[in-house]
Amino acid sequence: MALNQPQPLAFDPSQLIGHTWRLARLDLTLLFRNRMAFFTAIAFPLLLGSVALLLRSGYVSGVSTGLYTLTGMLALAGFFVTFMHLTTVFTVRREELVLKRMRGSVLSEAAIFAGSGLATTLVYVVQAAVLITLSITTLGGHLPRNLPLLFLGVVLGSVMFVPLAAALSGVTKSGESAQITVLPAMLVLAATSQASFPLSGMPELLQRIAASLPLSPVVDVIRIGYFGLDFTEGAPHPAVGFAESWGAAAPRLLLIWAWIVVGTLIARKYFRWEPRHG
Template identity: 40%
Template structure:
């Protein structure tokens, strides 16, 4: 167990270094979603949009990032070498998740500074936001593993992630309050994170957050099953 943890940390550090050297990836994963946040907030309700934006950031910082990473490394036989060497599946997925969590936390920290500078204040229930972050990263990390399994190559990964990005932007209560949206929106995996982040920022109670935590745990099971079924360690042929 200790070996897996240490190896996961090493892999996470490697992932962050590689991300930092890739200008395009840094823009797509870190800066592009913040640009979206700025564009959306220009239409009004700035505080409402920005406090819910972390739920959408997961689709970029975790899902898009990891689909690209898993697919490219699978085709380059990196995953196979890691699995055949000292890395277990737990360490490999854990390292990818830790790196994605670090990027996501950085984005949320930038949002918090932004919100505070515009008069929105600081979050009142940070632990709730951290729980939403960890569960959200786990869900979208597993979904990324599943989608990478059905993505033929790294070039097509950019196309494969588009449906999820669109659903995250349009199908989440980011701009419109949840009470004014169809019930189906509650089934979108970004919705629990959007709502928990807002509740955490405004000092919401844990009792009110329990249904959303339950929804994320349900999505965690679904995403785990999809990843187990679809993820591939070996390159796709044909």
């Protein structure tokens, strides 16, 4: 069933906001009640970030190895809390006819997606705050040099993964197979985003391809906001002030927006509201 089928309901911003907020609260309640979902979306990303505690010595790209890893894991956390979690949620709700019933109610399509996206974004923002606190208290880190920029990177990164999750759920047969469906994307994005290590040793063409993939701009924006260094340039990364950091991050922010558009177009083609047959 196509995602872009017209809805008979007139657009009402206040109603959309109300429905979105209520659905987000419901999604958060269900997330905390489901042990597997709780571990995948909340506990595991935080455990992933704590890996940085084992890397207290040494430097990577001119910054502490621990802080380099932690900021990379902060970006990668958005993959788990939004992309992996929502791929499973959308698939399970489709197969159990929940999406069909929701779509047949007073809820608009926009509210259905926005509610799930808002819930995961709120969780991701809290995780980011926890990991930043961890960087300060245990790794000798500091407050982000540009907190609004880092916050924007976190929010846009989460928003970007919502339509991508919707698109992938459309080709996923069941909730049980969703973890397997997501695995290739996780391996590719984790290996090419510089979340754990720089890719300066790769051929230039592969570096350009890696820099264009969805997670890479999120990593760069978060690191620019945290360190006050231009991570779009090669090491040693030049220092940038508060205003300059926005200019340095602008191309990467535009790339995130481009992926939001691309993800939405793909989701409109592949997302399904009713169970798959065959």
